[in-house]
Amino acid sequence: MTDNVQTTIDGPNFEYTFDADRGTLRSLEADGREFLARGPLLNVWRAPISNEMVDWGTAEVEEWYELGLDRLEHAVESFEISDIADGVTRVEITTLVSAPDADAGFETTYLYHVFGTGDVLLGVRAEPNDALREGITNWLPRVGVQLEVPDAFSELSWHGNGPVETYPDRNNGAAIGTYAGAVSEQYVPYVRPQEYGNKTDVRWATLSAADGAGLAAFGRPTVNVSAHDVANLDRALFDYQLEERDGVLFNVDHAVTGVGGTPVQPSPEHRVVPDGPFEFVVGFRPRTADDLSPMELSRRRLPYAFASTSPVGGFEAEHDADDGTITASAVVRNAGAKPERIDVPLTVNDEVVASRTVDLAAGEKTTVSFEYDVPETGVFEVRVGDEPPRLFTAPRLSLEGEWRFRKGDDPARAEPEYDDSDWELVEVPATWEAHSEYTENDVFGWYRTTFDVPESWAGYALELPLGAIDDVDETFLNGEKIGQTGTFPEDGFETAWSEPRRYTVDPSTVAFGGENAIAIRVYDGGGGGGLHEGPLGPITVVPTGD
Template identity: 60%
Template sequence: MTLNLDHAVTGVGGTPIQTLPEHRVVPDGPFSFVVGLRPITGDESPMALSRRTLPYAFASADSFGDLTVDFDDEAGQLDVSAIVRNTGGKPTDIDVPLKINDNVIETETVSLQPGTKTRVSFEQRVGDAGIFEVTVDSLPPRLLTVPQISLAGEWLFHRGDDSSWKEPGLDDSGWTSVTLPANWEDHSDYTENQVYGWFRKRFSVPTEWSGHALELPAGKIDDVDETFFNGTKIGQTGSFPENGYETAWSEARRYTAQPETINFGSENVLAVRVYDGDGGGGLYSGPVGPITATD
């Protein structure tokens, strides 16, 4: 004998007719529920018992879930939404608070029947710069970094290899301006194999981000890289020839700069040393940014 205990069941379909969308069960986030078992007496009808509707208060489930946080940097608009469920046994009004930096900014109230759910959305404008903790009710908050700083676009490039090229005070005025991501064969006609090259990019970090580490998506690099933030090494992927060459051309880089290495409120320099074994070379693909704050 097999006993299946299900939180919810999709409607019955068949070939060639599939279940209609309104009868499909689509998971919207983590949930929990409780199952109770009891024997039936001889004078009870199993068919009659199967038709009963038990109160939802018998089950345990999360009232809020599936938090989404999006930000339109150009419009300066924050879009937040979450799923809200009535986990009780009676129709009820549920207050849904939007919280930014642990302050309730706006509250929506929804009326839900027992066992039903809906998605509640908010639109808010935030300041021009800052780190914002955003959530709905008591869901784990998301860190929002404003403004969004992309690492795609204009960089400086130089063929060859020199350890001093990582230094933030380097005079790089003679370097070639290139647009990344792109193979260096395309942006600089650098077609040789088993060669080195360096990239540098300057950008400002807002004072309002002070105290936070920064995650820097640095894209896919062919083949090996060593990355520096204001002269401090923050990561390496793959191995250079001097340590036994190993390519990492297909791996997307994501490195973290610690607060003590960051010039908040002024200019910073990201420098990337690259070795190309064969084929394409350089910072050839994204994601290249945006920079985000992390605790």
């Protein structure tokens, strides 16, 4: 049955209904039982953790509220349904996901495939717009889909890290296995109610009722999951204020930002940053009590390529600075209903330098690989197919090694022409207690060095990784201040001793084809002091955004 509001897809023992106006699944009914209260929708929100609410850092939650991440709505732009193979129905939905009072949002495509077995494969592509990218200073809380199931499905089981909650930067003490427990038992009573209960590296998870029936979710290859039975987690200040929700909230996430420490932000590799489109595929299936086990269901070879939102994905590339070779690979998928021949180009600086042609049956996928030799110097924008490009730079410019160092404080030391020839030569990274026996606390020191930037890098901004600096730094390039982390005593001392520095420098500040002088003013309120931990470099280029 199809009309302008709802579309129902029938199978041997199921009836799934899509809401065309809202752009989502409305119902997953199997064997006469409803398994869904609210359909899977793009979600990037989580109740902020304490580190994201306090102002020792940047209080990320203030940006999230301003951008409306906690109140996203879906404006449906298109809804299409088609039978693409025997027993396979495709539903493609495009939406703009944003808060009603905010410009920031995601252009989002949902690509559902419903199989005669009752399985649903969902591919999601979410493209953050410029307002969203510019509004996020550090990271998004998460990216994935969120759905709600009836409250009878109150038992959570999963195959992944456990049995305790885990996050990308908090899972070393957990083991991969199969675990189970009540949804209510997943709650963690922190001093203030906040996000809790995430599970990492999950292959499958189910929310089940007492009779064993439930909704199963599958990751390809893995996902993060969490299940909540409280309604006001992001608004309660104390446990007694928590309210029971009508139904169970089920998060199936492509990526989740880590939790860091106190007061330490999560490291860059554990952050969800809006630097490109997010693409992922997950599977769902209502399970009756006599169905196959979740583990058996997860081992089936379903055609997950059907739910891919683009024929090329999983793009990876590396540059070997020693031999000047770029290696690139990507996954090629046939999401169509018939065999296809797909051409896959490797592009370097807008020039096709190699190509692969693959023949794939419907729903099949394969991996293609390339190797390309690049010149000794330059900037190389590499892409496979229409994937977002990766930038590589040659030669490799490291900042580790010999720097000039002097105790004390003098603002003239920031100037590029300052004569530092009589300063001490030191090796960094190292604490200044180690390289100069500078053991006093509440003191200043300066570091200086120079490096040459190739003329072929002209027009790009530079990114300078400077490692962790104890405690506060103020960094200058060619006399221009390019960054500061932490707060100096004159403004109320706040340490940032463990936070890696990574400063972006506008092209107008850089002397391309010549020598560049970097100077770092450092204040130590206690501890080892100085440029104590890498990585220092390598220096790379980033687009200017013009």
